[in-house]
Amino acid sequence: MIRRTITPRPDWQARVEAEGLVWHSADGRPYWDESACYVFTPDQVAEIETASAELYRLFLAAGQAVVDSDVLLDRFAIPRPFHAAIRAAWEAEPPALNIGRFDLGYDGRTPPKLFEFNCDTPTALLEAAVVQWTWKETVFPHAGRCNGLHEALVAKWADIAPYLPATVHVAHVEDDAREDSVTAAYLRDTARAGGVETVPLLIDAICWDHDRRCFVDADDRRIAACWKLYPWEWLAQEAFAPMLLDSLSQGILWMEPVWKMIWSNKAILPVLWELFPGHPNLLPASFAIPAGDAVAKPLLSREGANVSIRRGGTILAEREGEYGDEGYVYQSLYPLPEPAAGCFPVIGSWMVDGTPAGIGIREDGLITGNSARFVPHIVEG
Template structure:
């Protein structure tokens, strides 16, 4: 694994905007950064892929344990939703079952799990589309660990027969930066490529039809199936949470409510409890664990309210709005500084299978100003296919 400095394409802004990445810069700072790239050997990609598959296995085991032992309350799941979560876990309703493992990896030791973003993961468009387009333009003879787009389309095709004949709604909150809206628009494109009929709806426009006991969109159309880029912990905290649980009998929510088992950091201490010393896990607890550690809020996002503590000294911390949710403490894992920041590997899964990755760089805490830096695989030479990996076969 190495970082190489490059000259950005002269028209890179227009190119990424044409593909939908409208938030390529933030407050004058680059988010999409093609002035560098990371290069990996096939062996390193194999290690990341294998670790991701192994971590998914651990999460399955942890989910089974939480359900069997009745530990849903430890995950901050409201009591009225417990039965619904357990029922969905057993029934496995239609889902993309996608997400992003954030991993610490520098090529000199096993990948270490920081957290799993599996309910409303972002940085998807840039991982699936933008960096692939960059690679095709800049390094056409090399490959990339990137079958994300194809996997999403294939999964929509797989679950389409389970969604009924009505349109699939795509719901999100309006956001000034455009990240959520464009992420949903991209996922909607993948669903339409799979042959599904889709409709867009803002979360604020969704209403409850008391007579029909159904959620409806702004045009009073019944919502039979809906993809929501709006986290379950927010949904279950709304005034309509009782109706939401009731709606599970008639509405297919993607991702399903069982994702609450995995979508908060309280699962990390449970993973360590079940698999202590596992090479892909970091020690974690619900109380301070001593030594060098990281304090994280249960439902924090974009690195908000995180603090890094070396002994009794706080060496880095971030602001945010998640201070009242409770905390977990995770062993600090030092990332290698490649000269442009500390890279975090975002390893993507679809239907529980590793399919590609993206890389973000930042300081000690990876926040919403982190840069996204593309990658290539160049460890075998000659531009031949990396057999066994989820590399893309699309034509551009």
């Protein structure tokens, strides 16, 4: 795995905006950063894909262990009223895209290691599926790729289309940076290509109709199915949480399914390590502060918020945020490679319904946060 410095396309901003990536820069720096690229060999790509498929198998086993245990569901800080809904959805397997992004540490020489699984509201989707593909075709047309994400999403929509209502709402928050709106718009594009009609919806516009006992949108249309870019742990704390449970019992389809509250929670990491100690794709993890070097992670944090790296009893790096009251887990420290000064890459390995579908790479400091840069990749050799 080599980081290669290259010259950006002179009109790269216009090109990525044309593909929908309007959120391509932040604070005067490129978020989409094509001044470099990562070069993988086919064997390295195969190793990442094999590890990702194996991790998905481990998550299935860990998910079952959590579903079977009220003690663990409580340890995950999941509200008691949602326990039954999670169990029901886990057993019923309602129609879903079942997409997610394994964040992995990988140096190209030793087995990839799991950091976490972003599988409820994963972002960096458009840039991984589309933008880096067209970049590669333009800049390195003869290179290979590890990128079948777009095709996998379209195929999955087509697969579940017969089980969906006539219209699926696609909901997100109204965000100034437009990261969420870009992701939601891209999901709508893939749905349309897969034969599924969608309508956009802002989370704040969702209302509960007491007479009809259903959620409706701003135009008073009943919401029969909704793919939402809004985490379940936030939904569970909303004033309409009891109505949400009511809608689930009526068979209203929410995507991703409510059981994603388990897999997207950092508390899954100690469960995985207890079930599969010493597994080559896992890092030791526990609920208790370990004696050695470790990374402290809140159960529900996002974009690196409130994460700290502890080495030799000293906090080496940390990020501020609003998480942590729900508890922490501690994962052994993995020495990320530093192919360029201050550039520590984390590989996002995308999964669609249990199958590896492509990768995206983000660079940041020691803790990957919302200031990370997306750097494209190619495959050579």
